[in-house]
Amino acid sequence: MATINDRENAFENKFAHDAEIQFKVDARRNKLLGLWAAELMGKSGDDAAAHAKDVVKSYFEEGGHEAVFGKVSSDLGSKADEATIRAKMSSLMHEAQSQIMTEQN
Template sequence: MTTFDDREHAFESKYAHDEEMKFKADARCNKLLGLWAAGLLGKTGEEADKYAKTVVVADFEEAGHEDVVRKVAADLGDKSDPDTIRAKMAELRVIAKTEIMKEV
């Protein structure tokens, strides 16, 4: 194998690793957002966990995070607005990334 092949393989491996970490952080962020929203809805325990899973699944509907924002905003109704939900997501994304990095 040449040096170029080695570098190419290393780059591909790093890219795959980075994408996996991004996916995990996004899923964790969505779960945390779901638990936050569940609290606003008065859900606790297993009911809150089930709701959080529906938020995680909502992210698979289309590219980007707006599908999650729409779902949570619709579920929360007048308890929150899309801008507040986006701000909460930004806050939780930092927490999610930190948690994922600690697990690695």
């Protein structure tokens, strides 16, 4: 019986760990996306950092990836179309995963 409980605990721990990693990856991607958008809008320094923070917040306050897309799309207006933003979101997701995995090791 102990081995079943051990396996169950191991699965629960792995699930929690994977969820934590995904949370960090999503937050990092959103920050990078916010910085990218800020650059397109001509912001730098503290203004760019504040914009990135607002993009990260939109994920939590408005509800997920589509909220982030909506925030960035609205902020950029005609500076980037939907395909460009979504492609950037995808490429930055890969970059964020790489950064987080490097930090974990």
